[in-house]
Amino acid sequence: MNVEEIIKTSKKMPLESRTLIHITLIHNKIYELIGNALKPFEVSLQQFNVLRILRGQKGKPANLSTLNDRMVTKMSNTTRLVDKLLAKGYVDRCVCPSNRRKVEILITESGSQALTQMDKVVAETENEIVQHFTKQELEQLNLLLDKF
């Protein structure tokens, strides 16, 4: 990925700016490719992430704030995101008996099965995105990214 080529500039930009633009461009690429991979399942990346979090709960229900905590991109409308998964039958939602302010959200069998399919295409896409990296380079990259 050549930053200057993509944003069609010949100017030399400060290394700091270039780095941040670079990250944004890569993020756009990730978002687009994984979004496309998920399109056949009619779920957004966010919905996919929620499903993965729910699976990670291993049967323990999650409430909305737990979901929000663990989501990569936080948002205030997690309610409506879960609404959509509910409409697809991928999750169940009910009021928490011990604290009726909270809700309990669980992935359904149908959601689990769909998620297994999604995992495959997403993993493929992820591998495709990082295909030019050696394992060592990825480790090095992660170390550098940790500095943010």
Add this chain to the structure above:
Amino acid sequence: MNVEEIIKTSKKMPLESRTLIHITLIHNKIYELIGNALKPFEVSLQQFNVLRILRGQKGKPANLSTLNDRMVTKMSNTTRLVDKLLAKGYVDRCVCPSNRRKVEILITESGSQALTQMDKVVAETENEIVQHFTKQELEQLNLLLDKF
């Protein structure tokens, strides 16, 4: 930035996934911090980028497709984005005389002045974001990011 801590997971995830989540988290941080820095000027990051592109034109008008080409995040609604800058008096827009399909967009004096102010806070924010990097590390990071 500790990925595992932010998304509150203790599970060991594949290096490929961790890298991509990492990029997304950093992007969110960049977007949030620069967005906040621009808030006093009531422009979005996208609007700020358009203004910078227009300044880069050095008086030469840009049409919408040129803007789109050079934008970091492409979008189909550049028209409406320019509408907003127009409403703030930061740009001028008129039909291109030599090809009446096109429009010519120019940054105004007022836009230039505002942009100078924005540049300051954005540069400060950018430096803040990469404050834990040495110049050498930034170069190394850019080399790795080029591999995407």
Add this chain to the structure above:
DNA sequence: GATAAATTTTTGTTAAAACAGAAATGAAGG
């Protein structure tokens, strides 16, 4: 020159995100 095709921008519609505030419930203190 008329017709078809291509380019560029605009508009309409729907979906998603951001922001703020309301509603419901629970906890704490008098």
Add this chain to the structure above:
DNA sequence: CCTTCATTTCTGTTTTAACAAAAATTTATC
């Protein structure tokens, strides 16, 4: 108990983005 405050979720509103199609103009072809 009653009031106040805190927590959690939901709802309403406004922006922004994504997608598709329409409108206007130019270019190409017959």
